Amino acid sequence: MNYFNDTYETSRKAFLNSAARLREKYPNAITDSFAIDRENEEGLFIDLIYLPATNHAENLVMVTSGVHGIEAYTGSAIQQLFLNEFILPDEKIIAHSSFLFVHSVNPYGQKYFRRVTSRNVDLNRNFALSDKLFETENQAYAELNELLNPSGLYRKKPAENLRFFLKTMRQIQKKGIKTFRQAILQGQYHHEKGIFFGGKAFEPQKTIMEQITCRFAKGHKRLVLIDLHTGYGYRGRLHLIGMDQYPNPAVLEQLRKLYPTEKIEAADKDSGDFYKISGSLFEFLFQRCTEEKVTVLPIAWEFGTFDNIKVRKSLESLRIMINENRGFHYGYANKESKKQTLEAFRQLYYPDDKKWRQQVLQKSKAVFDQLLHQLEKSNQ
Numbered sequence: 599m600n601y602f603n604d605t606y607e608t609s610r611k612a613f614l615n616s617a618a619r620l621r622e623k624y625p626n627a628i629t630d631s632f633a634i635d636r637e638n639e640e641g642l643f644i645d646l647i648y649l650p651a652t653n654h655a656e657n658l659v660m661v662t663s664g665v666h667g668i669e670a671y672t673g674s675a676i677q678q679l680f681l682n683e684f685i686l687p688d689e690k691i692i693a694h695s696s697f698l699f700v701h702s703v704n705p706y707g708q709k710y711f712r713r714v715t716s717r718n719v720d721l722n723r724n725f726a727l728s729d730k731l732f733e734t735e736n737q738a739y740a741e742l743n744e745l746l747n748p749s750g751l752y753r754k755k756p757a758e759n760l761r762f763f764l765k766t767m768r769q770i771q772k773k774g775i776k777t778f779r780q781a782i783l784q785g786q787y788h789h790e791k792g793i794f795f796g797g798k799a800f801e802p803q804k805t806i807m808e809q810i811t812c813r814f815a816k817g818h819k820r821l822v823l824i825d826l827h828t829g830y831g832y833r834g835r836l837h838l839i840g841m842d843q844y845p846n847p848a849v850l851e852q853l854r855k856l857y858p859t860e861k862i863e864a865a866d867k868d869s870g871d872f873y874k875i876s877g878s879l880f881e882f883l884f885q886r887c888t889e890e891k892v893t894v895l896p897i898a899w900e901f902g903t904f905d906n907i908k909v910r911k912s913l914e915s916l917r918i919m920i921n922e923n924r925g926f927h928y929g930y931a932n933k934e935s936k937k938q939t940l941e942a943f944r945q946l947y948y949p950d951d952k953k954w955r956q957q958v959l960q961k962s963k964a965v966f967d968q969l970l971h972q973l974e975k976s977n978q
């Protein structure tokens with residue numbers, strides 16, 4: 599079965615078809631769709647299917663795709679895999695756990711192969727309880743603005759990678775790699791055409807995700823959140839990324855039990871690549887659901903595409919992001935520059951590579967299977 603689609607519409611249709619089949623089998627299942635409904639985003643929806651446990655359930659497993667638009671293609675494939683090959687054939691799975699699948703949180707980004715929304719917002723920098731978020735200062739980013747967000751038509755030039763590498767290495771030597779990464783990745787609220795822009799106001803997704811989560815998490819003790827991503831890490835490998843800080847060590851303890859054979863990065867601070875972001879979905883849901891007395895156990899599943907763990911490769915992928923963002927806002931000097939930039943961007947977040955896609959499905963199957971076992975144990 600090929601779960602990997604090439605357009606937003608076919609990807610959505612495949613998800614809706616899987617959902618329809620599940621509803622046939624499980625009449626208590628609930629499906630719903632939320633229109634984003636604003637300029638440039640007509641006909642775009644966040645879709646969901648909720649499967650309530652047949653017995654009393656302590657856990658709600660929530661699987662989200664496409665917080666970063668283009669990454670939804672792989673996320674959707676994994677959701678279809680879980681729905682068709684786990685939940686549809688085996689009703690025991692929903693005996694003691696409820697499941698919620700949220701498809702394409704940023705459908706604009708998926709449709710147009712961007713990470714961000716139509717307002718250039720990285721959704722994972724746009725979630726918070728209070729709109730004070732938008733007053734967040736990131737002075738270190740401002741200092742790097744020219745390097746990160748050059749303006750004017752983009753024209754591909756020979757040796758530009760090397761020049762970019764040297765320029766950034768000078769900054770890294772000055773600031774240190776940790777400060778450099780933190781400045782870029784934390785998120786910023788002032789440069790509307792810049793990368794990692796968190797917005798000037800909440801995107802519609804903030805309210806939609808809040809409503810969805812509160813509505814379905816209610817009555818459960820724990821929300822086990824799997825947020826599907828691509829682009830960071832060793833190619834073909836799954837990296838589990840936790841929160842940068844857990845308000846309560848028991849949460850991390852519970853997460854480790856759910857993923858006994860996997861390393862949970864970010865929380866394991868010695869893994870090195872640790873940084874803090876503002877406006878993150880995890881922190882928002884964590885705080886929001888605590889108000890509802892639900893413990894959130896959030897993990898991002900990141901499927902690596904580019905081996906961008908080491909400095910050299912991570913700068914190369916940063917450069918691809920910068921070019922795509924510049925081309926989007928200021929245009930390209932010629933067709934070749936556009937073609938190569940969009941192609942590199944697409945390969946970074948949605949590799950057109952059978953082997954990679956197989957690895958993603960295989961690994962997802964294995965880890966999900968293990969997670970289901972651990973949940974079953976915890977429910978006994």
Ligand SMILES: [Zn+2]
Pocket residue numbers: 665666669826827828829
């Ligand atoms: Zn992502």
